[in-house]
Amino acid sequence: MKKLTDEELMLDVSRGNLDAMAHIFERYNKRLYNFFYQMIKDKDVCEDMTQTVFYKVMRYRSSYKGGQFVSWIFKIARNVFSDQYQKSKKTLNNENLELIAHKNGESKEERNDDVAHLHNALNTLNSQDRELIVLNRFQGIKYDKIAEIVGSSEGAVKVKVHRIMKKLKTVYLETI
Incomplete structure (x- = not known):
């Protein structure tokens, strides 16, 4: 499984092979966390947002129809960041x-x-x-x-x- 491309792994996940998600997690966990950390510098919030991205990948796995996986997952990450930013704007001055x-x-x-x-x-x-x-x-x-x-x-x-x-x-x- 480790030799499969990201796109092939995600297509497996979208078809119901949830074991392939572990490989996607290994490949993208640190990248997503680092993306969030470069944006906000709060370790706890970054961990939560990274977890939210993977939750959304699992929840919306059937919406993945192919294409560049890195673009798809970072769109999700971007939306999670935007949601967090809007939430923090409301709670912090x-x-x-x-x-x-x-x-x-x-x-x-x-x-x-x-x-x-x-x-x-x-x-x-x-x-x-x-x-x-x-x-x-x-x-x-x-x-x-x-x-x-x-x-x-x-x-x-x-x-x-x-x-x-x-x-x-x-x-x-x-x-x-």
């Missing part, structure tokens, strides 16, 4: 969000000064821009798959990522 980002950004045992500085620069981006950078640069997802995830064209995603990287470099260098 902006001061609390900034306090959480600041507290998590200074964790000395997790990162050195350069990495902390990069994360602080990332936090200056709006959530859509940060999401594109995390998907492309941290998760290594190609532009065409990101375009599927966000519902855009590959060219538009390339241009947007290029502009965001330019903006990120400026912010990073200005705050050194």
Whole structure:
């Protein structure tokens, strides 16, 4: 089973072979967690959101009809993140969000000064821009798959990522 592609495994799951889900979990658990962690830096919430993605994959497995699995699962992850973001907006005010980002950004045992500085620069981006950078640069997802995830064209995603990287470099260098 480990030699099957993600798409073949998910088609097996959609047909009722739930044992194949364990292999999908092994392949995507850390990637999804890291995606969420790069976006919000709260370990507990990231674990919950990762679990929610796999719950939704199981619940909506019959809706998978083929295509790029990585795009399909990251669309689900993106929707879970959006739901969490909307929920947190209702429960926290902006001061609390900034306090959480600041507290998590200074964790000395997790990162050195350069990495902390990069994360602080990332936090200056709006959530859509940060999401594109995390998907492309941290998760290594190609532009065409990101375009599927966000519902855009590959060219538009390339241009947007290029502009965001330019903006990120400026912010990073200005705050050194």
